Amino acid sequence: MRDRYLRFCPNLCLRPFVPPKDRRVKGHLTGDIRRHQFQSDIVGEREVLVYLPPGYSDADTWTYPFALLHDGQNVFDAESSVFGVEWGVDEAAELLIADQKIQPVILIAIYNSPDRIAEYTPFPDPEHGGGEAEKYAAFLLTELVPFLDSKYLLSHRREERAVIGSSLGGLVSLYLGWYCRDFFGLIGALSPSLWWGRRAFITGMAGDPAPEIRPKIWLDAGTHEAWSDINGNGVPDLIDDLRTLKAVLLYHGYEEGEDFMYKEVEGATHDELSWSKRIGDVLTYFFSKENRLRY
Numbered sequence: 001m002r003d004r005y006l007r008f009c010p011n012l013c014l015r016p017f018v019p020p021k022d023r024r025v026k027g028h029l030t031g032d033i034r035r036h037q038f039q040s041d042i043v044g045e046r047e048v049l050v051y052l053p054p055g056y057s058d059a060d061t062w063t064y065p066f067a068l069l070h071d072g073q074n075v076f077d078a079e080s081s082v083f084g085v086e087w088g089v090d091e092a093a094e095l096l097i098a099d100q101k102i103q104p105v106i107l108i109a110i111y112n113s114p115d116r117i118a119e120y121t122p123f124p125d126p127e128h129g130g131g132e133a134e135k136y137a138a139f140l141l142t143e144l145v146p147f148l149d150s151k152y153l154l155s156h157r158r159e160e161r162a163v164i165g166s167s168l169g170g171l172v173s174l175y176l177g178w179y180c181r182d183f184f185g186l187i188g189a190l191s192p193s194l195w196w197g198r199r200a201f202i203t204g205m206a207g208d209p210a211p212e213i214r215p216k217i218w219l220d221a222g223t224h225e226a227w228s229d230i231n232g233n234g235v236p237d238l239i240d241d242l243r244t245l246k247a248v249l250l251y252h253g254y255e256e257g258e259d260f261m262y263k264e265v266e267g268a269t270h271d272e273l274s275w276s277k278r279i280g281d282v283l284t285y286f287f288s289k290e291n292r293l294r295y
Helices: 002-006 089-098 133-149 168-179 196-207 237-251 272-276 279-287 289-294
Strands: 032-040 044-052 066-069 106-110 161-166 186-190 216-222 260-265
Touching: 032 133, 044 089, 044 133, 089 106, 089 279, 106 133, 133 168, 161 168, 161 279, 168 186, 168 196, 186 279, 196 237, 216 237, 216 279, 237 260
Parallel strands: 066 106, 066 161, 161 186, 186 216, 216 260
Antiparallel strands: 032 044, 044 106
């Protein structure tokens, strides 16, 4: 299953781990960004960067919406990114906040580890193992977020809590948001690796009862991420998988443009540069000022 994608794009999903000492943040950060070397009892030491919006103060009497971002070494700085290209989430947030297009938001970038594949997959794949996302979820919900909540003014409202990732990070974001929806109300899945485990996430979601609490979802992929067409319908299998997940959401009562946003991005590939071009739209969809007024 993996080979039908990877033979066309060998870097797709299963990316190399670069030790933290070789990818230190070296100064391409924008805004107020704090670093934490967090020692977890569940997953060991993990590097975490926290972006604080302009005007943030510990003396504020209100809380801030926030987003957890996986593969955190890639989201703020090209120097720390595995492939030397960043998402530029800090720059996107600074501009959108300055233009009053989104609320001030806290962004939490969580570095991956040598166990990335296992931590980002909710079930094993017959060829590649994995399946330890439940442990990763426990780390986030019982250790990291409570620790950061003690230091920063994080919102306690699920409608203001997002989980965002790409590739396997997109898969684990779907898992966390869908099965921990009493905690997360916003899911950003960019180019999610839906092929993992023989498309078991799609199958599992289809078999679930319609949720009483619906997380808001951003779902996308590029048309040039990989090319394989096992069923011969003229559509890349990756896009077929994305469309199947969209159909499942519609089956569960979602309304496109209301509960979820769906994008097939023409010409986009499976890399940080492509994701950087649409992360601003994801932030706007989740954290626009109009959204806050609804709740």
